[in-house]
Amino acid sequence: MENGKGIKTEDPEIDQYRVDFTSPPDPDDPKCWPDTTKWIVTGVLSATGLNRIMVSTIMAPALTNIASSLSMNNEESVMSMSVYLLATAFGPLIIGPLSEVYGRSPVLHGTNIWFLIWNIVCGFSNSKGLLIASRLLAGFGASAIYALAGGVLSDIWPAEQRGRSLGLYILIPMLGAAIGPIIGGFITEATTWRWIFWSTSVLQGLMVVASLFAFRETYAPTILHRKAKRLRKSTGDSRYYTQFERDFNSRSAVWILQKSLTRPMRLLAFHPIIQIQACLSGFNYGILYIMLSTFADLWTSQYEESISISGLHYISICLGEVVGAFVSGHVIDTIFRRLKDKAKGAAAPEYRVPVMIPSAILAPTGLLIYGWTAYSHSHWLVVDIGAAILAFGMTFGGQALQAYVIDSYPDHASSASAATQFLRSLTAFGFPLFAPAMYTTMGYGWGNTFLACLYIVIGILGPLILWFYGPKLRQKASSF
Known part of the structure; x- marks a missing residue:
């Protein structure tokens, strides 16, 4: 972006040349766009997120086939899936700040194409080294969605509609994580595992074309910069x-780049608000990926179901996430409006916290039902109900937590999202690595009981700290 070196900032009349949005409704201001335009932009971002997140789990049912085809041991095959998530830890640290320098649109389009190229390479991999490397690079491109989502939603939606917009945005990408293994199971049984990557590349190609036509720049400084540039050119x-x-x-x-690129890590290192949010979100995400990575194995090894049938049980996770997204979005906005009215119009990010508390009860309840019914080989429907409750609880609280991040750092929502995503991706990468050993040693019952106890402690303590000390922690936060 130009730094405007030709501008004489000492001119006493310079304010009349400052380019800004006019009083609402300014058609150039993303927050003043028609709702139809806002939903199109949100929809494009959400659909793009579907494929990028679906690719993170679609390999799960095919790991045995891939290991046999490329002469991989169990650890290497799991690594080929998990390394994608490792890339999503580091990618947003670069991509999020870049979107706050060059705008959301070029970052979205560029990473769309980058992800497409390396996902295609995954399908043509003829060695384990190439597969792992291409998965890492594909994950880097896919990670943009984690940084862009918070920024774009902050750009176009007011705080009063945060829950609804987040609910509808999160709905489709969250489905991707759960339906990935379902699709992967059927593809693996019907044809070669390589079609897992080729089929998702076809979908990604369609997303590239759709985003080029439907996605509009939403970042206000970039929009205003382009407007000022046009005025300087047209008027001389x-x-x-x-x-x-x-x-x-x-x-x-x-x-400017150095300041921007280091912002996520500075937020994570020096801002207690981000640290608490990252721990809560990271633990939540780690539990989700333990369930996603081990769910198919439960049905194939304990219930002796086929790969394709075992994948159908992920529908229970989908249902939990869908209902959680819809219910949470409505509850978040309703509670925010009531607390704002009670405070005589004063808004605060802490108005999102009450929605986080039920998650600390619902998610552990789901873990216990899922774990002990699986341990006792109960009817499959009861196990699926436990998984659905777990998914509902995590989505319910996770959505409120994301709204809290956006409200706390409205000017740098992408960098704040990147900072919290760092720990989320690390736990999503690391937790599934110890999950098989945990379940082998403790069983599904005691293993999930251990996770449920941790969830209750972390899930209640974190929101209470944010509720009582959030305003003070934001005031004491170091500059970013």
Whole structure:
């Protein structure tokens, strides 16, 4: 982005040349766009997230086939799936800040194409090294969705509609994590495992084309910069400027990039709010991926079902997430409005916290039902009900937590999302690695009981800290 070096910031009349959004409704202001346009942008982002997240789990039913085809041991085959999640830990740390320098649109389109290329390479891999490397690079491109989502939703939706917009956005990507193994199971039985990657690449190609036509730039500083640039060109007057250009008038492009690229890690290192959010979200995500990575094995090894039939049980997880997204979105907005009215119009991110508490009861309940019914080989429907309750509880609380992140850092929502995503992806990568050993040693009953006890402690303590100390922690936070 230009730094506006031709602008004379000492001119006493310079404010008349500042380019900004006019009083609402300004058609250039993303928050003033028609709801139809907002939902199209949200829908494109959500559909893009579906494929990127679905690819993270679609390999699960095919790991045995892939290991046999490429001469991999069990650890290497699990690594080929999990390394994708490892990339999503580090990718947002770069991609999120870049979207706050160059805008959301070029980052979305660029990572769409990057992900497509490396996902195709996965399908043509003829060695375990190439498969793991291409999965890592594909995951880097896919990780953009984790950084962009919070930023784009913050750009276009007001706080009063945060729950509803988050609910409908999260709905489709969350389905991707659960339906991935279902699709992967049927593809593995019907044809070669390589079609897991080729079929998702076809879908990704369609997403690339759709996003090019339907996605609009949402980041206000980028929109205003383009507007100021047009005015300077059309009028020949270099005094037109934006506030961003004025703030960084004396800074080099290298300094701006360095400041932006280090922001997520500075947030994670020095901001207690982000640290608490990252721990809550990371534990939540780790439990989800333990369930996703071991669910198919439960049905094939304990219930002796086929790969394709075992994948159908992921429908219970889908249902839990769908209902959780819809219910949570409505509850988040309702509670926010009531608490805001009670405070005579004063809004605060802490108004999202009450929605997090039920998750600390619902998710452990689901874990216990799922674990002990699986341990006793109960009817499959009871096990699936436990899994559905677990998915519902995690989605219910996770959505409120994401809304809290966006409200706490509205000007840098992408960087804040990237900071919390770092720990989430690490737990999603690491937790499934110890899950088989845990269930082998403790069994599904005691293994899930151990996880449920941790969930209750973390799930209640974290929100209470945010509720009572959140405002003070934000005030004491270091500059970012």
